[in-house]
Amino acid sequence: MAGLDARDTRFLLIVVALTLFTPILLQPFPESSSLAQFNAGYPDLMQRFAIFGIFAIGFNILFGLTGYLSFGHAAFLGVGSYATVWMFKLLSYNVLPGLILAVITSGLFALLIGYISLRRSGIYFSILTLAFAQMSFNLAYSVLTPITNGETGLQVYTDDPQYLLAEGGLTTTHIFGLAMNKSLVAPVGGWEFTFNVGYYFCAVIAIAAFYLSLRIFRSPFGMMLRAVKSNQQRMSYTGLNTRPYTLAAFVISGMYAGLAGGLMASMDPLAGAERMQWTASGEVVLMTILGGAGTLMGPVLGAGFIKYFENIFSKINDNVLHGWFAFLPDGLEDLLVTIVHPFVGKGWHLTLGLLFMLVVIFLPGGLVEVGQRLRRLFTRRGGTPDAADPRHAPKSAPHVAE
Amino acid sequence: MGILEVRNVNKRFGGLQALADVNLSVQENAVHAIIGPNGAGKSTLLNCLVGKLIPDTGTVMFDGQSVLGRKPHEINQTGISRVFQTPEIFGDLTVLENVMIPCFATRDGAFRLHAIRTVRAEQDIMERAERVLIDMSLQDRLRDHAASLSRGDKRRLEMAMCLAQEPRLLLLDEPTAGMARADTNKTIDLLKEIRDTRNITMAIIEHDMHVVFSLAERITVLAQGAPLVEDTPENIKGHPKVQEAYLGQAHG
Ligand SMILES: Nc1ncnc2c1ncn2[C@@H]1O[C@H](COP(=O)(O)OP(=O)(O)OP(=O)(O)O)[C@@H](O)[C@H]1O
Ligand SMILES: [Mg+2]
Numbered sequence: 337m338a339g340l341d342a343r344d345t346r347f348l349l350i351v352v353a354l355t356l357f358t359p360i361l362l363q364p365f366p367e368s369s370s371l372a373q374f375n376a377g378y379p380d381l382m383q384r385f386a387i388f389g390i391f392a393i394g395f396n397i398l399f400g401l402t403g404y405l406s407f408g409h410a411a412f413l414g415v416g417s418y419a420t421v422w423m424f425k426l427l428s429y430n431v432l433p434g435l436i437l438a439v440i441t442s443g444l445f446a447l448l449i450g451y452i453s454l455r456r457s458g459i460y461f462s463i464l465t466l467a468f469a470q471m472s473f474n475l476a477y478s479v480l481t482p483i484t485n486g487e488t489g490l491q492v493y494t495d496d497p498q499y500l501l502a503e504g505g506l507t508t509t510h511i512f513g514l515a516m517n518k519s520l521v522a523p524v525g526g527w528e529f530t531f532n533v534g535y536y537f538c539a540v541i542a543i544a545a546f547y548l549s550l551r552i553f554r555s556p557f558g559m560m561l562r563a564v565k566s567n568q569q570r571m572s573y574t575g576l577n578t579r580p581y582t583l584a585a586f587v588i589s590g591m592y593a594g595l596a597g598g599l600m601a602s603m604d605p606l607a608g609a610e611r612m613q614w615t616a617s618g619e620v621v622l623m624t625i626l627g628g629a630g631t632l633m634g635p636v637l638g639a640g641f642i643k644y645f646e647n648i649f650s651k652i653n654d655n656v657l658h659g660w661f662a663f664l665p666d667g668l669e670d671l672l673v674t675i676v677h678p679f680v681g682k683g684w685h686l687t688l689g690l691l692f693m694l695v696v697i698f699l700p701g702g703l704v705e706v707g708q709r710l711r712r713l714f715t716r717r718g719g720t721p722d723a724a725d726p727r728h729a730p731k732s733a734p735h736v737a738e
Numbered sequence: 739m740g741i742l743e744v745r746n747v748n749k750r751f752g753g754l755q756a757l758a759d760v761n762l763s764v765q766e767n768a769v770h771a772i773i774g775p776n777g778a779g780k781s782t783l784l785n786c787l788v789g790k791l792i793p794d795t796g797t798v799m800f801d802g803q804s805v806l807g808r809k810p811h812e813i814n815q816t817g818i819s820r821v822f823q824t825p826e827i828f829g830d831l832t833v834l835e836n837v838m839i840p841c842f843a844t845r846d847g848a849f850r851l852h853a854i855r856t857v858r859a860e861q862d863i864m865e866r867a868e869r870v871l872i873d874m875s876l877q878d879r880l881r882d883h884a885a886s887l888s889r890g891d892k893r894r895l896e897m898a899m900c901l902a903q904e905p906r907l908l909l910l911d912e913p914t915a916g917m918a919r920a921d922t923n924k925t926i927d928l929l930k931e932i933r934d935t936r937n938i939t940m941a942i943i944e945h946d947m948h949v950v951f952s953l954a955e956r957i958t959v960l961a962q963g964a965p966l967v968e969d970t971p972e973n974i975k976g977h978p979k980v981q982e983a984y985l986g987q988a989h990g
Contacts, residue, residue: 339856556842556852556860559831563839566828573788573826574840574899575814577848584851 344550347632351546355539358382359529366526370659373652376644379519379532380603384643386538387599390545392623392635394592397549398585399621400630401558403565407462407617408449408469412442412590414476414612416597418483421490421607428500429492429509431516431537431602435595442594443587450586454579457568469617476609489608509602511537516603534603541599545592550632552588561585593620626695628702637703642688649684739802741766741939742787742907747796749782749963756782757793758963764907764956769933769940771950774960780943781823783960784909787941788820789813800907811848817906819899821913823943825892827899829885833876836884836895837867840902867902873928874898890917894925901932910942914949926952951975 340348354361363377376382391413399405419441420434427433453464476484484490492498501507509516516534523529552558560581563571571578601607610616619642627638657676661669679687699705740763749757756779764770772780785791787798789810798805805813819840828836841863846852858864871877874894879887884895893913900908913929914922926949932938933953944950950957950971957974959966966979974980 339854339859341856341858551856552853554856554858555854556838556850556857558853559835559839559857560842562831563828563835566830567826570826570828570899571839572810573814573820573822575811575843575848575903576839577809577811580849584853588853 339551340554344554348547348550351633351636352543355386355543356536358385358539359531359535363527363529367528368526373656374648376648377530379517379530379535381643381647382532382535383538383599383603384647385640386535386542387596387603388620388623388639388643389542389636390538390599391593391596391620392627392639393542393545393549394589394596395620396589396624396629396631396635397552397561397592398589399624400635401553401561401565402582402585404454404457404582404586405462405621406453406465406586406589407614407621408453408465408467408472409589409593409620410612410614410616411449411469411472412446412593413597413600413616414472414607414609415442415445416594417601417607417611418490418597419594420598420601421492421605422483424492424498424509424601424605425490425496426499428498428502429506429605430500431509431511431598434602435598438594438598438601439591442597443591445594446587446590447583450583450590454582454586466614466617469612470614473609473612473614476612484607484609487609489606491606509534509605538599538603541595545595546632546636553632557581557584622692626692626702628704631702631704634702634704641691641703645684645688645691649680649687650682652680654681740764741801742941743797743799744783744787745797745799747783747786747793747798749779749786749791749793755963757786760796760960760963760965762958762965762968764939764941766939767937768955769929769942769953771954771957772941772943772960773945773947773950773957774966777962778960779963780960781911782963784820784911784941784943787813787909788818814843814903814905815848818909819901819903819905819907820909821893821896821900821911823911823915825889825896827884827892827896829883831884832881833871833884833887833895834864834867834880837870837898837902838863840899841866844903870898870902873901875924890921893917894921897925904936905938907939907941910940910944912943912945914944914946922946922949925949929953 359377359382362382363375365371365375391409395406395409416438419438420431423434423437449465449468453461453468456464477486506513506515514533516537519530519532521528521530560576564578564581568578597611600611623638623642624635625638626641627636628634654673654677657673657680658669661672664672677683695702701708742762742764744760744762747757747760748755760779760783762783772783774780782791786793787800787805789805789808789812792806800813800816800818803816805816805818828839838857838860845863868877868880871880874897876891876894876898879891884892887895893916897910897913914925917925929940930953933940942950942953954971956968957971958968959974959980967974967977969977
């Protein structure tokens with residue numbers, strides 16, 4: 337189906353199903369249970385899963401396939417956000433023009449930065465991209481304030497032209513009249529599921545983005561990108577010019593980032609320079625490595641993991657902990673709370689950091705390796721020795737381009 | 739006028755004169771061997787032909803056009819393929835993919851954005867790659883990672899990658915090094931067949947004299963960066979200068 341073989345079609349359908357049922361799957365605990373805390377099925381967070389999923393999928397096309405580690409991809413995220421908010425200010429709250437402009441401007445921006453940065457490889461390439469992103473970040477606060485509105489952040493004001501905004505038209509972001517913040521809340525038994533327009537909009541785009549990346553992975557172009565990672569020397573002496581290949585990958589991944597940035601602004605019509613900061617660039621690197629660089633699902637998993645930690649673990653405070661351990665004798669309760677305290681709430685970074693280290697040391701292929709190992713275990717028991725498909729489970733490779 | 743004309747090429751590495759006034763003329767469709775002791779400058783000479791190094795002085799003409807100043811991929815696209823002394827392959831890719839890539843390079847040129855078509859749909863390329871791999875008796879390893887091959891198989895794979903391009907000039911830097919005797923003989927037979935059935939010129943660097951004398955029509959002996967003699971295999975065998983510089987002390 338759709339140019340995919342049976343195996344990939346099945347894979348894609350699973351991804352589609354998981355994405356569409358996310359509002360249910362991420363809400364496993366009844367509202368009244370003490371574990372409701374861990375439910376992640378609220379619109380805000382689900383939107384972030386989809387958006388950062390797109391960001392990471394795009395990043396993986398560059399880093400996972402070619403091995404070029406960009407440390408400046410957040411710049412494109414920021415450019416996408418600014419472009420989209422500008423379309424809100426000039427036209428109307430319909431997100432479509434904004435998203436299109438976000439993809440185009442981030443693509444052009446990536447072309448420029450990529451053209452220069454790709455003259456070097458390895459750590460020098462990483463530093464160049466980092467320098468460009470930090471430059472953009474600083475410019476957004478200084479010289480470019482007419483475009484970025486400096487520290488306040490870019491937002492829509494009532495006296496903005498909004499030429500396409502009809503009398504009585506929607507004043508929240510929407511897609512052809514369907515407001516992003518609209519939700520259907522369905523209580524089922526003790527559970528409560530929220531089906532939100534914004535999430536489903538992001539989800540459909542994320543599925544399209546995933547499908548495109550799947551096609552790229554399976555294409556001759558994808559094979560060339562893997563060849564770049566494997567041996568650039570051999571590529572040159574085989575008559576292939578590596579530069580346009582890496583540049584194309586860089587621009588495509590920049591456009592993915594711009595799209596993600598545009599979607600962020602589409603869910604919440606704001607754009608601030610902090611979106612371009614190096615920490616944001618680092619985050620997508622972590623997501624991709626944590627999930628499994630160079631694999632199809634890895635980056636999405638990694639993005640979900642990090643966003644889950646950031647939003648759920650960070651909310652567990654001492655009161656919640658006391659609630660959990662209330663059944664224990666007082667002394668023991670306090671002790672346990674004291675021990676767990678540094679790992680939750682504001683300390684969620686610590687847990688994530690430890691987790692990241694564990695993954696890098698014990699699962700160099702990322703979280704997807706867990707699934708691969710399980711499958712290998714089962715297929716071996718089942719008597720088919722080599723069912724593990726190298727295309728679905730690429731061998732883990734060094735994470736930095738040579 | 740040969741298809742490859744090297745004229746007065748000099749190359750220095752610091753204080754070391756790696757190539758000293760090298761002249762070499764390789765005739766079209768000939769097999770030309772370059773021999774000489776370790777460090778004679780044989781690989782350096784090949785490096786100057788494929789754009790890896792630029793000679794300090796001198797000219798290199800392939801098919802009447804200068805290759806100097808051109809990028810390696812441009813030189814390859816004019817019809818020169820090279821097998822390296824230490825195998826240069828795509829270790830993370832499968833054996834089949836390793837050979838498909840040169841097929842793409844030959845068909846589509848230095849760059850083409852095939853991002854949506856699937857590799858599977860490229861039947862022609864796949865069949866061509868498989869055919870070359872059968873010639874190299876690597877057909878049982880198609881889906882294996884290239885990095886998992888033995889040293890000899892890696893070399894054969896690299897040869898397959900070069901042959902898949904159907905180059906006009908094939909440069910081979912010690913193609914049988916690291917191969918068992920039986921594999922060496924197989925490689926000799928294969929290269930003989932290629933020599934006799936295709937329009938291809940070969941320049942071959944080899945320490946194994948059995949290989950050299952079975953294949954070459956002309957031999958150039960290089961010593962300390964300078965060509966000592968160039969002649970037919972028969973004459974080279976008995977040449978006193980060669981005996982002294984090379985055969986007397988090395989393998990043979
Ligand atoms: N890039 C380089 N920089 C400095 N010196 C070099 C370089 N490449 C080669 N040399 C030196 O030039 C000389 C010739 O080397 P070359 O590799 O051409 O020899 P060779 O004839 O291929 O020998 P072998 O039979 O061992 O492969 C050697 O002394 C080598 O150390
Ligand atoms: Mg050599």
